[in-house]
């Protein structure tokens with residue numbers, strides 16, 4: 001087969017190219033600048049393997065400068081004390097600006113991460129709506145009056161936490177930045193954001209939008225760099241009041257240990273190994289199988305909520321496996337700019353090697369490969385991998401227990417509902433799950449029995465800003481989005497007044 005040049009047909013818009021040419025900056029106190037040490041790292045397009053931009057590696061001093069800027073901005077109240085209506089108006093404006101520039105920002109995330117442009121577009125709209133949702137919250141957070149005893153008047157207020165260090169992963173670069181910054185600002189905090197080193201670009205676009213829309217300098221700062229240096233310096237900084245992290249469970253644990261030294265407040269959104277349960281009364285099997293494949297292969301499987309364990313009733317097992325394998329084989333793998341691409345490359349060579357490692361592990365453990373298993377042959381460059389399906393997976397296998405973060409589906413079978421629930425819960429994670437059945441009693445029974453922060457019934461992967469999101473078990477601490485974001489980004493003060 002002749003090798004396909006993945007850059008054929010790619011036509012980078014002029015504004016996106018201009019952005020890439022100037023993307024090598026940190027943003028501290030409203031000023032775009034290089035890192036103090038002068039060191040840089042490259043970010044790469046995982047489809048073409050071309051370097052997109054050279055990014056400054058923030059040192060401990062740069063992180064300190066960013067934290068001090070955020071602290072000054074917090075203490076002098078340049079954002080916190082703005083009238084609520086004005087803050088809300090700015091955040092609504094941010095939402096509109098994101099929507100207006102969505103095509104271009106989607107290009108940036110597509111190039112930096114590899115995802116199809118149409119998928120990135122959906123994320124841009126979700127990010128715009130995230131700012132709008134939290135804009136609506138600005139004037140709706142207040143405390144209580146608490147009756148205690150005669151001669152005492154007690155009330156509570158909800159205040160911002162202060163300086164929020166926010167560390168995000170590479171799977172949804174722009175959307176994760178929005179999920180972090182929108183609630184933090186809505187509730188009056190200031191932030192220092194550190195994007196993942198694999199996808200540093202689109203966060204800069206957001207920080208520029210914030211400035212254009214009227215967020216004062218120093219309120220939202222951007223540092224770039226690898227986790228072990230820049231991320232670790234942010235987590236260890238004594239003037240940070242709160243760390244919000246999304247990423248691996250391993251690093252989440254490290255962050256919690258490190259945060260203990262300063263008693264930083266911590267919210268963590270970590271990994272998953274989400275079960276997708278199909279009962280015999282699920283309805284049209286070929287439709288459900290297609291949805292199950294999409295639940296695992298969307299975003300190349302680089303999704304914390306990915307439905308990576310398909311747990312199927314034995315009576316429909318063979319048909320489901322056949323249909324899922326068919327859907328996997330039919331998934332068009334290619335560069336994000338091609339209209340017919342359903343799945344892009346993995347984010348990096350490191351991630352590709354990690355996922356291939358899991359494919360070898362699964363085969364070695366005796367799981368049966370029924371689709372994919374390797375890289376597509378037509379591309380001579382790029383970190384592409386074919387959607388891969390393993391059948392005959394049992395709980396003891398690592399492929400049933402560990403987060404792969406790639407397009408690899410593990411199929412397990414059950415004989416009855418109790419066994420299905422036991423299999424679903426027999427992992428250390430508890431981020432998400434789904435149940436497919438037309439029996440309304442069973443749907444609610446199983447949803448109630450599954451230990452996960454989100455359960456879908458007859459659908460998969462849906463999230464929306466008004467719905468709180470987070471993990472049970474080792475999938476995290478705290479909730480993002482929805483009304484519970486108030487807990488993550490405010491703290492309660494009780495005031496006692498002697499009236500006699």
Ligand code: NAI
Pocket residue numbers: 167168169170171194195196197225226227228230231232235246247248249251252254255269270271272303304354403404405
């Ligand atoms: P990671 O957890 O190392 O990276 C996530 C973020 O944490 C990045 O911004 C990184 O720079 C930062 N970071 C890393 N080490 C740090 C440290 N010591 N202190 C402070 N910040 C630090 O994830 P990685 O290595 O890129 O991917 C490894 C695995 O993690 C994946 O295969 C996947 O299983 C899981 N993962 C889960 C994500 C999720 O959304 N739940 C997102 C990304 C990765």
Ligand code: MG
Pocket residue numbers: 043044045046111112113197198199200
């Ligand atoms: Mg990159």
